[in-house]
Amino acid sequence: MSKNEEVKNGVIFPVGEKNTAYAQYFVGQSYLKSLVADPEVNVGVGNVTFETGCRNNWHIHRNGYQILLVTGGEGWYQEDGKPAQHLEPGDVIVTHDGVKHWHGAAKDSWFEHVAITAGTPEWLEPVSDELYDNLQQ
Amino acid sequence: MSKNEEVKNGVIFPVGEKNTAYAQYFVGQSYLKSLVADPEVNVGVGNVTFETGCRNNWHIHRNGYQILLVTGGEGWYQEDGKPAQHLEPGDVIVTHDGVKHWHGAAKDSWFEHVAITAGTPEWLEPVSDELYDNLQQ
Numbered sequence: 001m002s003k004n005e006e007v008k009n010g011v012i013f014p015v016g017e018k019n020t021a022y023a024q025y026f027v028g029q030s031y032l033k034s035l036v037a038d039p040e041v042n043v044g045v046g047n048v049t050f051e052t053g054c055r056n057n058w059h060i061h062r063n064g065y066q067i068l069l070v071t072g073g074e075g076w077y078q079e080d081g082k083p084a085q086h087l088e089p090g091d092v093i094v095t096h097d098g099v100k101h102w103h104g105a106a107k108d109s110w111f112e113h114v115a116i117t118a119g120t121p122e123w124l125e126p127v128s129d130e131l132y133d134n135l136q137q
Numbered sequence: 138m139s140k141n142e143e144v145k146n147g148v149i150f151p152v153g154e155k156n157t158a159y160a161q162y163f164v165g166q167s168y169l170k171s172l173v174a175d176p177e178v179n180v181g182v183g184n185v186t187f188e189t190g191c192r193n194n195w196h197i198h199r200n201g202y203q204i205l206l207v208t209g210g211e212g213w214y215q216e217d218g219k220p221a222q223h224l225e226p227g228d229v230i231v232t233h234d235g236v237k238h239w240h241g242a243a244k245d246s247w248f249e250h251v252a253i254t255a256g257t258p259e260w261l262e263p264v265s266d267e268l269y270d271n272l273q274q
Binding site for chain 1: 148149150151172173175177178179180182202204206208226227229231233234251253255
């Protein structure tokens with residue numbers, strides 16, 4: 001069963017194309033639509049859509065930060081050493097400089113967030129199946 | 138007639154309270170919900186909701202910028218010396234440092250956007266009724 005399938009069509013903002021540029025840093029299929037990529041602005045804004053079970057690798061934003069505005073479906077956010085937080089539309093996450101974390105869809109739901117990102121990501125290891133498969137709301 | 142009245146209940150993000158702090162810089166009633174106000178992050182994020190006919194004064198973002206992510210209803214964005222742009226959900230606006238502009242609802246519609254703001258606003262004169270009342274989609 002896959003919940004929130006309508007998210008695959010985009011919630012307010014378009015889903016864009018298959019996220020091939022970052023596919024190596026994801027488990028599963030994600031989609032990316034760039035909303036703002038402007039050399040005069042210190043953040044990039046993108047709409048990221050995750051199919052069920054899709055999540056990005058553990059990563060760190062260096063010399064910057066990331067803000068997630070959840071627009072659709074159900075997902076997870078976790079900082080290293082802390083419990084995972086279940087996410088739903090309207091939730092807002094701020095990840096500070098240097099904090100190791102990951103985010104992605106729930107195993108049975110599509111998921112979508114707008115990401116506002118400053119700095120440079122440092123990509124690390126995938127989220128293990130053991131961790132992900134044992135997440136419980 | 139007032140279109141898109143459901144926007145007054147918030148589209149994904151809550152409408153928050155009456156925007157009393159900035160009321161002096163608006164014509165009509167707006168509502169503001171702060172989503173991110175974090176000293177470690179160089180942008181603030183807020184959800185701004187405009188009743189029909191409500192718009193902010195002409196203003197300039199100094200030493201920063203503003204990004205608008207339109208989430209609900211219908212509105213307008215105008216930079217000084219340029220034609221007004223009609224806005225609807227999914228539209229994205231970037232205002233560069235130093236650019237005089239205003240934004241707000243259409244005269245017959247509620248309107249909502251997320252605003253991502255860096256720097257300090259300089260507030261100027263109200264948008265005249267002559268300009269606003271003659272906007273045509």
